[in-house]
Amino acid sequence: MHNIKKNLTTNVSLISIAVLFFALGIFVGVAHRLLANQVTGITNTADGAVSGTDFNTFWKIWHLIDEKFPGASNVSTEDRMYGAIKGLVGSLNDPYSVFFSPEESQQFKDEVTGSFGGIGIEIGMKDKTLNVIAPLKDTPAYKAGVKAGDFIVKIDGVTTSDMDIDKAISLIRGKEGTKVTLTLIHEGDTAPRDVTIVRGIINIPTLDTEKRPDGIFVIKLYQFSEGAPDLFRKAMKDFQASGDTKLILDLRGDPGGYLDGAIDIASWFLPAGTKIVSEDYGTSQPQTVHRSKGYDIWDEKKNEMIILVDGGSASASEIVAGALSENGIGKLVGEQTYGKGSVQEVIDVTSNTSVKITIAKWLTPNGISISKQGLTPDVKVGITAKDIEAKKDPQMDKAVELLK
Numbered sequence: 001m002h003n004i005k006k007n008l009t010t011n012v013s014l015i016s017i018a019v020l021f022f023a024l025g026i027f028v029g030v031a032h033r034l035l036a037n038q039v040t041g042i043t044n045t046a047d048g049a050v051s052g053t054d055f056n057t058f059w060k061i062w063h064l065i066d067e068k069f070p071g072a073s074n075v076s077t078e079d080r081m082y083g084a085i086k087g088l089v090g091s092l093n094d095p096y097s098v099f100f101s102p103e104e105s106q107q108f109k110d111e112v113t114g115s116f117g118g119i120g121i122e123i124g125m126k127d128k129t130l131n132v133i134a135p136l137k138d139t140p141a142y143k144a145g146v147k148a149g150d151f152i153v154k155i156d157g158v159t160t161s162d163m164d165i166d167k168a169i170s171l172i173r174g175k176e177g178t179k180v181t182l183t184l185i186h187e188g189d190t191a192p193r194d195v196t197i198v199r200g201i202i203n204i205p206t207l208d209t210e211k212r213p214d215g216i217f218v219i220k221l222y223q224f225s226e227g228a229p230d231l232f233r234k235a236m237k238d239f240q241a242s243g244d245t246k247l248i249l250d251l252r253g254d255p256g257g258y259l260d261g262a263i264d265i266a267s268w269f270l271p272a273g274t275k276i277v278s279e280d281y282g283t284s285q286p287q288t289v290h291r292s293k294g295y296d297i298w299d300e301k302k303n304e305m306i307i308l309v310d311g312g313s314a315s316a317s318e319i320v321a322g323a324l325s326e327n328g329i330g331k332l333v334g335e336q337t338y339g340k341g342s343v344q345e346v347i348d349v350t351s352n353t354s355v356k357i358t359i360a361k362w363l364t365p366n367g368i369s370i371s372k373q374g375l376t377p378d379v380k381v382g383i384t385a386k387d388i389e390a391k392k393d394p395q396m397d398k399a400v401e402l403l404k
Helices: 056-068 077-090 102-113 165-172 228-242 259-266 316-326 385-389 394-403
Strands: 011-013 098-100 121-126 129-135 151-155 179-185 193-198 207-211 216-221 246-250 256-258 275-280 288-291 304-309 331-334 342-348 354-363
Touching: 056 077, 077 098, 098 102, 098 165, 102 165, 102 354, 121 165, 151 165, 165 179, 207 228, 216 228, 228 259, 246 394, 256 259, 256 316, 259 275, 259 316, 275 316, 304 316, 304 394, 316 331, 331 394
Parallel strands: 216 246, 246 304, 304 331
Antiparallel strands: 011 256, 098 354, 121 129, 129 151, 151 179, 179 193, 207 216, 275 288, 275 354, 342 354
């Protein structure tokens, strides 16, 4: 998963501090190009002066800093410009669009190509606040009791107010065996709690299967990794060989992964050519529609399916769940999904700076934007802390009940 040279234009997952770093819908490779014209002044852009905009205010504040701020001479012109560019990108109010200074750009490249320690959580942004999408199974965070939906208040005592996702990643990741302390608060908590976690090298499972004695077959998909399609193919063969006709596809806590994997997995249930998901580029270019490859071994007259989802189901998980639900293959049971349905492109701006910017949003077959609200289950079933302590799973219980 460190290597995103394969399926570069189709990788759609959430930023991972699992340290296997799911590249989250980021287009790299071809997108890594230098702009032909370097920016040397506020009106000397690659396309010429910005029309209809008065930059006098910008320069007035620049000079006021020189005149009024103690130690202004210690802040380089380059750092000021980087700060201004960060503000420009920040005006988009998109947590996934970020400008990288030289140091940050190198860190980002290291993250998507290298190997380092982490704690095994996926993070995102809700109401401009960092929160945990899902702790990944059997990782340090999972074992330490970090929960999906936890809001991250501090990282090693540093407040996360106004902190972007990439900065949070840089603070949480680190050398294997070292510790990081997260200050977390969950909805309904009366006070935040500190959780200290020892970083490790993260090995995340991809898929588990279970043949239940009641004639129901369960496929639990933890991530849409590079190997997920092959593992899912085997799981579907096992399902067919079991003689069972009822299937539960468990996508709870699955933060996503490769788009190609999502298309491949949905293709087991949908006829060739059926719309799975569309990339909406706004007015910049026509939508790109991704359709089923038509493996289609699913017999709707004989087979029944329930898809389990929750707040940790994101990106590629939402693509599959939305496609199967809207095409009438199975009902969604559980909780509202996360709502991560955008694609980012990484572009080298200069030889040592880059920008990661959202270029498209994912739409379900019915044209619903995943980014805005996520997916609403057909049958809403929550799960409480008491359920977890008692090792109860009311969502799975409801799925079994509906299939029976």
